[in-house]
Amino acid sequence: MKKVGFDNEKYLKMQSEHIRERIAQFDNKLYLEFGGKLFDDYHASRVLPGFAPDSKVKMLMQMADQAEIVIVINGGDIEANKVRGDLGITYDADVLRLIDAFRDINLYVGSVVITQYSGQPAADAFRKRLHHLGVQVYLHYSIPGYPSNIPFIVSDEGFGKNEYIETTRPLVVVTAPGPGSGKMATCLSQLYHEYRRGVKAGYAKFETFPVWNLPLKHPVNLAYEAATADLNDVNMIDPFHLEAYGQTTVNYNRDVEIFPVLNTIFEKIAGTSPYKSPTDMGVNMAGNCIVDDAVVCEASRQEIIRRYYYSLCEQRKGCLDAEAVYKVELLMNQAGISTEKRVVVQAALDREEQTGLPAAAIQLPDGRIVTGKTSPLLGASAAVLLNALKELGGISHNIHLISPIVIGPIQNLKIKHLGNHNPRLHTDEILVALSINAATNPTAELALQQLAKLRGCEAHSTVILSHVDDSTFKKLGVNLTCEPKYQTKKLYHH
Numbered sequence: 001m002k003k004v005g006f007d008n009e010k011y012l013k014m015q016s017e018h019i020r021e022r023i024a025q026f027d028n029k030l031y032l033e034f035g036g037k038l039f040d041d042y043h044a045s046r047v048l049p050g051f052a053p054d055s056k057v058k059m060l061m062q063m064a065d066q067a068e069i070v071i072v073i074n075g076g077d078i079e080a081n082k083v084r085g086d087l088g089i090t091y092d093a094d095v096l097r098l099i100d101a102f103r104d105i106n107l108y109v110g111s112v113v114i115t116q117y118s119g120q121p122a123a124d125a126f127r128k129r130l131h132h133l134g135v136q137v138y139l140h141y142s143i144p145g146y147p148s149n150i151p152f153i154v155s156d157e158g159f160g161k162n163e164y165i166e167t168t169r170p171l172v173v174v175t176a177p178g179p180g181s182g183k184m185a186t187c188l189s190q191l192y193h194e195y196r197r198g199v200k201a202g203y204a205k206f207e208t209f210p211v212w213n214l215p216l217k218h219p220v221n222l223a224y225e226a227a228t229a230d231l232n233d234v235n236m237i238d239p240f241h242l243e244a245y246g247q248t249t250v251n252y253n254r255d256v257e258i259f260p261v262l263n264t265i266f267e268k269i270a271g272t273s274p275y276k277s278p279t280d281m282g283v284n285m286a287g288n289c290i291v292d293d294a295v296v297c298e299a300s301r302q303e304i305i306r307r308y309y310y311s312l313c314e315q316r317k318g319c320l321d322a323e324a325v326y327k328v329e330l331l332m333n334q335a336g337i338s339t340e341k342r343v344v345v346q347a348a349l350d351r352e353e354q355t356g357l358p359a360a361a362i363q364l365p366d367g368r369i370v371t372g373k374t375s376p377l378l379g380a381s382a383a384v385l386l387n388a389l390k391e392l393g394g395i396s397h398n399i400h401l402i403s404p405i406v407i408g409p410i411q412n413l414k415i416k417h418l419g420n421h422n423p424r425l426h427t428d429e430i431l432v433a434l435s436i437n438a439a440t441n442p443t444a445e446l447a448l449q450q451l452a453k454l455r456g457c458e459a460h461s462t463v464i465l466s467h468v469d470d471s472t473f474k475k476l477g478v479n480l481t482c483e484p485k486y487q488t489k490k491l492y493h494h
Contacts, residue, residue, distance in 0.1 A: 002365065002456055005295030006050035006286075014285045016062045019204075022283055023066070023170050025274070026202030029194060031187040032283070034175040035207040039101055044208050046479065047223045047300040048286065056208075060173065061105055067171040068110040069102050071095050072181045075116045075123040084178055092126045094177035099135065110167055111136040115182030118142055138163040140182065140189060147185075147261045154268040159192035179231065188262075191269050202274060203266075205255075205281045210235045212249045212279050213287040219300035219335055221250055226307035226331045229324040230314075241277035249279040301335050302458075302479075305342045308332055309481035313464055316484040342481070344460040347371055349483075352462040358487050360384040360461040362478070364391060365453060374424070377407050381461060381469045382430040388457075389434075392450035401444050402433050427472040454478050463487045 023030040037043075038056050045053045052058070060067055074082075077091045084094055095112060102109050112130055114123050117139045130137045140162040143153055152158050165172075165186075172190070174183045187203050194201035209224035221235050238251040240259055255278040262281075266273035275281050290296050308328045314320035332338065339345055344361040347369045351359035357374035360381050364370060370391050372384025386401055395401070407425060410433060414420040425433070431451075438445040455477030464482045465473075473480040 002049055003295045004050035005292040006048040007289045007291045008050050008052050008055055011289040012059050015059045018283055018285050022204050027200035028170050029199055029201035031172045031174060031190050031203050033183045033187050033205045034173050038175055043227055047220050047303050049295055049299050064107055066169055067173055068108045068167055068169040070111055070172055070174050071098055072113045072115055072176040072183050072186050074181045075114050075120045078126050079120040079122040091177040111138055111165055113138045113140055113186055115140045116142050138165050150264050150268055159189040162189045164193040165190055188265055195269050204283050206283050208284055208286055210250045210252055211287040212282055216250050219297045222331050222335050223300040223303040226304045226328050229327045230320055238277050238279045241279040244276035251278045301337045304331055304335055305339055306481050312484035313482050344458050348460045348462050358463040362388045363458045379424040381465055382425050382427045385427050389447040389450045392453050393446045401447050402437055427469045
């Protein structure tokens, strides 16, 4: 069983109490900009063992009677069909997904805001679609000179031109499908409109990382930099907080750079700014809930190594430039680690050297390492998955969980009827076959019962896996890395 370094129950209690205090600080109206992932925050759960991936949502559910959700999407992103890299769906589709997800847990979604609106046809079509679905939509426009031309921004022709978002609850959570959607501008625009209506509303920011009350070079904060290497985010000491309070805290470059502008906008809207630093704007309590720093540090170091392999593979795919890879390499040096710290890597490489074909390795919860090789019937990832289930179930390696007689017709279907060129079974196909076999075979059923034990296990492949195999490992909760090479020299890989 993995060691715990984070007290999740303490976090839920402390975080919700702190947000309530912040609401009370203003005129019982707080616009809370939510950065990062609200649902399925697996990065946080990896670097803070004990942090539940749905912690932030559970925290909001404790405040369900006080909170409403406003989802923000950039009109330009709709027009450009921008896609979420982790989910593979467009931002507008993700807005619909988010609305459904919030409603499923009884969190009220008040409206959707299309920002940077300039009459984009795709944005108009999406707006019409939302209206048909009964979702309230508001338009916010591009403001010339934003964010530096403050006299114009804080005027009837700036924020005043934006449609006022009708909200009914004390806490308005402003979230989005991804970065660059306009969450902060939406919050500031609402403050302008609220003050004009006599409501002294407030603004705060919820960002889990970097953790403001951990050291600058703490592995948790280094892991955040590694995760955002492609965004050029850099952790730094908050100079405004240091000057105002004599206390060293950590923030990141974009918030520090924009703070003087934000401060002036606050003063222009409200007459005075409630904050003296970017750190003041934050409400994150995660740093106060770490109960074992050594566990958290080791988990974060492992995450940095995983991010290094991820950046290498993304560079190999042509999706990332060399600068991002160099940055993660530098972070590894700062953390004092190398790829040798990831034990599944060498195990997979050794297996590949023995067989001359792609291989994979999984480290089980008790530390044992299981490998899988490429065979005429199975890809290495499918093989290692079956081998891991056997080990976890105490099943002899010589026993076939799925008979080759069963695998043969599946291969025939793939090649002759479905147009595939690779006859080997992928991980999803092998799991379906195992599930069918489990109906009549107790040993296969025993193996299938072990699947939940794979969550949190580490795995490595000596080649970049197909999307379907990569997706299966993610769904099983296995932390997968790959060598930055393909199994074939073809130009097109699907």
